[in-house]
Amino acid sequence: MGFVLARYVGTAVCARLADEGARVAVLLLAIERTGRPGTGGLLVAALMVPHVLAAPIVGALADVVRRRRLFYLAIFVAYAALLAGVTPLVGRNAPAAAAMLLVAGCGAPLLIGGLTSLLGELVRDTAAPDAGAARRLQRAFGLDVSSYSMAGIGGPALAAALAVVIGAAWALVALAGLVVLGGLLLATLPLRTRATAARMADPLAGLRLMVRDRELGAVTLGSVLKETGIGALPVVAALLAVRAGDTAYTGVVLSVAAAGGLAGSLLTTVFPIRRRSPLVVVVLGAAGTGLTFLLLAVVPHGWPALVLFAVAGALGAPLVVAVFAVRDRAAPPELRTQVFTLGAGLKVTGAALGAAVAGLAAPAGAVVLLLGIAGCQLLAVLATLLVGRVTLARREPESIVS
Template sequence: MLYRYSAILVPVGALVSRVGDDMAGTAILLFAYAGSAQGDSATVFGLLSVAAAVGGPVFGVWMDRAHSPAPLTLSLIAFTGGLVAIGFCLLHGRGPLAMVIAVLAGLFAPAVAGGWSASLTTDDPTRRRRLALFDASSYSIAGLLGPLLAGLAYVAGGPAAPLIVTVGLLLVGSACAPWTRGPAPARTPRRGGVSIRVSPLADLRSGFGAITQRPRLRWATASSCIAFFGFGMFLVLVPAISTARFGTPAAAGAILAVLAGFALIANAVLARGRGLERPGTALTRATATVGTGILLILIPSPVAALLAAAVIGAGDGPQLAALLHIRHLEAPAGLRTQIFTTGASLKITASGLGALAAGPLSHDGLTAPLVVAAAAHLVSAGVARLAGRALTIRQSPAGARARPRSHAAPRCRRRTLPVPPP
């Protein structure tokens, strides 16, 4: 009975938490828009993302060492409380204090991404692939529903309503977090029959070592960082793309909705097939598809912009699903959460750098930054091929050794027995 509840509540908690997290930035901007701290809202929004890059590895070590859902639950509560405190400070015009709280709250933000991803796993290979697909799809659903709910809440209840809905969703996710399975404990090192206590700093080094020393995990992580640099650049340009192709920045929502919708469709198709049985190949093809879609935006046509968004979404969903599946396959016991949260932190940082680089490149138009964003994805696809090769090289010998024996009756050599003399 407990397993049945866990199988339902854990995916629901992950989805609801991510929708709330996706609403958080928009909610803060809308809340400050009607107050006296409009100039501070963008800085607060940026500090939430920057702090996440530091908090990811530390949160991963904490959760891996605890072997329980308590760190995930407490981190979600702390992140939610931080958003409430930020809203209170912005309401009373205390921008500097809101920035300090944003840094502290951002340290717990990777719990929403990496913490839930590390919990969405099982020993069954088929169900593990399905959970990876759901995990990736939850990001697309959050990207589709988050801004929509924020806008509807703003229209219905005023500037404070989006922040209230965000806090409510995160509290629901916090209530589901205790049902997650804690990370499996690693085998305790022993010396002379005595267990050796490993320090958190040593665990932190082990986590980074696992990412850098395992070939397919190393190349998959590098590929995702390069791709998210380009994707962060693309996301910043969406309002400008909307203005150039449709004559109004309001169409940016339509572009992102088409992208998220096709990401969900692509993952649904992938779930019915066997594409994730070779996740390295799936990662390569999906990343190249995103780069191709970004290049299509260069065609000066509204129809081409929507078609490009559909192509980008068709690659974005499977790209994240394949990356998460590789992490589930490669993450060693005792370091699982740290692998996911560190990977999430690296992606957030790479996306932020891409967003910063988009500004100087877009002074002379959209062509230069879009070409750079597409080139980043094509380079990322080349790096992902190395992850696919490492996957094949590593799996083939093991697969040959682990090939099950046939259940057919064994052959017996004919043997002539001596006939006793009459």
């Protein structure tokens, strides 16, 4: 199982590094050619908006195709081709560039939630079904969460570094090559070929399942509200940098938070959380993150603040592992990928909404935004408790992965 999991993590890191980095590379390329950050922002939005709109459809397709490796590889290659192909259009034909990025964004959910949906099958098919299978699956989810953290740290930094060395256009081409590399690694994974192609599920079936299954609905709503608050973090970091008189402080804050997330995911991998309901993990994770941001409103800069940003990042890791575990348990085979891609798409949309609101509220200052982030964590706690109240009342405590 170890070698299979290593290849999976390599696939995930390549795909997610490129996805995170592409947003920065597109922005830098637009600024380089037009001098207008607003144009770059609109192009980045074009790449991100389809996440939630296309997620149910691309997930439903992945759930019914016979040759999933070929389907995933085709999406990876198409995404890479669109990223590379958009470079001559940015700054010269904005509508065409936006249209191309919209199409690319339709495949992005498969690079995020779609990959995670494969883990249950890969772990169960490559390990004996013994008492340790659940622990191995949780460790696999922990490693998967670490790939998001690595992408959060390395993607923007890689894009910026490549843009300085070879230019923003070639940086985008290089990131496209990274997606192709991820696709080649994915092609080596032992994914079963289905005997026959199934009938495609209703694209809204995954959403209906989230409404019907209280536990799944609770952790999904809680994680989306939590991520909506975290989406404001780049704006907060920029405001703190202005206050400190050091533009580099923006990157420091974001890197420290992402590094905390990486440390938290690795700790969760080494020391799996057991005997705790996923709902409890989500509630405690959001509550701890909210408290951390309340403290940051009091101490918003300096070394104590950086430590708190790292703690906030670390507290998010067990929460995400718990959400993955609930999706894995609740989604039937015919809806599995759709549930994972839709959940990921909703989180991306929540983060984008948080960033947009933070941008509009930026004149109010960093402290107000920090309190707003903390408020979103409180909303996540309340929503998880309210939606999941029947689950908490009727179910016995169980491990995150069962």
